[in-house]
Each structure stands twice: as C-alpha cells, then as structure tokens.
Amino acid sequence: MLCRGVAKYGTGKWKKILQSGHGVFSKHRTNVDLKDKWKNMQRMNHINRKRTAEGQHLTHHEQSSASVCAKRSRSGDSVSEMSPMDSAELKGVDRTDEAASAMASADEEGTDVSCIPSGKDRLDAETSDPDARGSCQLSGQIALNFVWNRCFPELVNVRVDLDTCKDVSALKQLLRSTVLSEAPLGEEVQMIGLTSRQLLQHDELLSDCIRTNGTDFFLVFDEAT
Numbered sequence: 001m002l003c004r005g006v007a008k009y010g011t012g013k014w015k016k017i018l019q020s021g022h023g024v025f026s027k028h029r030t031n032v033d034l035k036d037k038w039k040n041m042q043r044m045n046h047i048n049r050k051r052t053a054e055g056q057h058l059t060h061h062e063q064s065s066a067s068v069c070a071k072r073s074r075s076g077d078s079v080s081e082m083s084p085m086d087s088a089e090l091k092g093v094d095r096t097d098e099a100a101s102a103m104a105s106a107d108e109e110g111t112d113v114s115c116i117p118s119g120k121d122r123l124d125a126e127t128s129d130p131d132a133r134g135s136c137q138l139s140g141q142i143a144l145n146f147v148w149n150r151c152f153p154e155l156v157n158v159r160v161d162l163d164t165c166k167d168v169s170a171l172k173q174l175l176r177s178t179v180l181s182e183a184p185l186g187e188e189v190q191m192i193g194l195t196s197r198q199l200l201q202h203d204e205l206l207s208d209c210i211r212t213n214g215t216d217f218f219l220v221f222d223e224a225t
Helices: 002-009 014-020 031-045 060-081 086-110 123-127 169-178 206-214
Strands: 141-147 156-161 187-193 216-223
Touching: 002 014, 156 169, 169 187, 169 206, 187 206
Parallel strands: 141 216
Antiparallel strands: 141 156, 187 216
C-alpha cells in the first residue's frame, strides 16, 4: 500500500498517503515512521557492492585497473591545480627543447647554423649596416626587375653593371637599347620605385636608388613636349 501511495502521490506526500491508506495503516503511525520505512525500502533496492574479504588477494587484472585509476586521479588533480602561468611556462620549456633538439640535429649533420641564409639577396647583405649605406657604393652586376603597361603583370629581368651604368639616365639608355628597343623615340621613359612610389630623377645615382627603392621599378612612358 505504501508503494502504491508513493507511486500515486509522489515522495514526501505522506499525509495524503496516510489518508488514502485509512484502515490499512495504523492510526498511531506517524509521518516519521512512513519516511523511515520508505528509506529502508530504498536501501534494499540498492545493489550491494562486493567487498574484498580479509585475507583475500586481488587478481592481477584488478590490481592493474586500480593502479590505472589511481594514476588518472593523481594526474587529473595535478592538471586542475596547475595555473595558466604554469601551463605557459611548460609550453615555453617544450618549445625551447624543440629548438635545442633542432640545433643539435644540425650540428650532427655538419651544418653551420650561423651560416644558414635568411632568404635575403646581396643587396640586403650590403645595405644592412646603416653606417655603410652612405660610405660605400654598390658595384658589379646586379639583377633589376622592370614592369610597364605592355608587359604587366610580368616582371622583366635585366642584368646591369653598376660600374658602367652609374646613374638613372645611363640606365634608361641601356633599357632603350635592350628591352625597350621597340618603344617610340618620341616617348620619354620615367622610372618609379615600386617600394617607395617615388619618381626617380635623371641625375640620381643608380646605387642610391637601388638602396632606397630596392630592385623593382615601374616604367611610365610620357610623350615628349
């Protein structure tokens, strides 16, 4: 009758259950007695856990399972207690170890790490020193790239000897005799640095222009007035 009352009215509705069980329950029974009886019924429904008897040894599988659970519990506690600062430090240590490992591998292979090129060309190497920019001039042959409306977007590579072609005017004459041989003579060639977006003057030193603007230039044709 108690189970039916709980199923009908729900747990805790002891007054209604007592009233519905009139004639079945004793009038002297109280709500406390009903609660205790209901708790005892719930305890009986629980699955009893097997406890290892005294003197009984665990099997190898049970021991290994218990060991794994204990390790997971300890690792979970350590991770939860780790602060964001500690995590960042661990990541930094891992990256440092990776860098040290890469350096050691390069040493084993006989590679000089300090001499590995950084991807910059001869111009970057010669102009990297700020004190040397104004004191030394570029010399020898260098590859310059040019683009204009007729060949856009392809860059045309031209080898220039800086010992003989020293200013912008001489470079324009060289271009007239090579890649711009088909350009009309009535059109004046103007050079613009792709990096600086500045118009180059005829009397500017070519080495200074390369040092300031790089090796890429845009050519513009203007009708001579």
